[in-house]
Amino acid sequence: GIGDNAFRLKKNIKYLNVESGVESIGVAAFETCTALITVNLPSTVTTLSNKAFKNCTAVKHISLGNGIRTVGSEVFYNMNRLNTLIIPESVIYFEWLAFNYSRFNGTVIFLSSMEFETKNKCTTWGDNIKFCVRTEAQKKHLIDICDVKEEKITVIPEKSVLLLPGYNGDNVQIVSGNTVSLPTAVSREQFDFAYWEDAAGRRYTAGGTYTVSG
Numbered sequence: 001g002i003g004d005n006a007f008r009l010k011k012n013i014k015y016l017n018v019e020s021g022v023e024s025i026g027v028a029a030f031e032t033c034t035a036l037i038t039v040n041l042p043s044t045v046t047t048l049s050n051k052a053f054k055n056c057t058a059v060k061h062i063s064l065g066n067g068i069r070t071v072g073s074e075v076f077y078n079m080n081r082l083n084t085l086i087i088p089e090s091v092i093y094f095e096w097l098a099f100n101y102s103r104f105n106g107t108v109i110f111l112s113s114m115e116f117e118t119k120n121k122c123t124t125w126g127d128n129i130k131f132c133v134r135t136e137a138q139k140k141h142l143i144d145i146c147d148v149k150e151e152k153i154t155v156i157p158e159k160s161v162l163l164l165p166g167y168n169g170d171n172v173q174i175v176s177g178n179t180v181s182l183p184t185a186v187s188r189e190q191f192d193f194a195y196w197e198d199a200a201g202r203r204y205t206a207g208g209t210y211t212v213s214g
Contacts, residue, residue, distance in 0.1 A: 025052045043067040073097040096122035116141040
């Protein structure tokens with residue numbers, strides 16, 4: 001794996017593409033890499049240790065990969081430029097303090113239906129963050145324990161196909177589900193937030209339903 005403090009305070013790293021085979025990102029491995037813009041992790045990475053990307057204030061896109069199982073404390077600390085952050089189905093433990101002092105104007109999407117532990121609490125994030133979760137229990141935890149306003153939370157319907165924009169805003173990727181019929185032409189504005197499609201073909205965003213032509 002990438003060791004503790006391995007690239008801490010390196011100010012010249014802009015794009016991080018971790019090679020397949022790496023299994024862990026160490027404590028504070030990329031802390032305060034303030035030029036870092038995009039992070040792409042392979043499916044072999046299973047652990048994001050505490051403070052792994054703390055104070056990486058320029059990051060706009062993170063792809064966690066589909067192998068992540070544990071996300072530690074303050075991993076996304078003080079990230080204010082993220083748009084959409086997806087927590088994969090593989091995650092079994094998520095430390096809410098991962099978001100400490102993150103005030104980005106975007107959406108956090110939990111594909112995992114894991115139970116949130118009562119001690120997992122964070123109230124020091126911005127009011128603009130929206131959440132998409134898998135279960136009503138997760139929604140209740142966010143409201144009761146983390147003080148998130150109910151209107152900021154959407155429960156993703158079961159058996160839905162979840163889609164989101166590519167990191168450059170031009171391409172569409174399938175995040176959950178095997179096949180989906182995509183429109184032939186879409187605009188970037190239509191994908192400001194992640195959305196999903198149910199069995200009846202209705203398309204949803206955190207703000208309700210809408211139609212995509214093409």
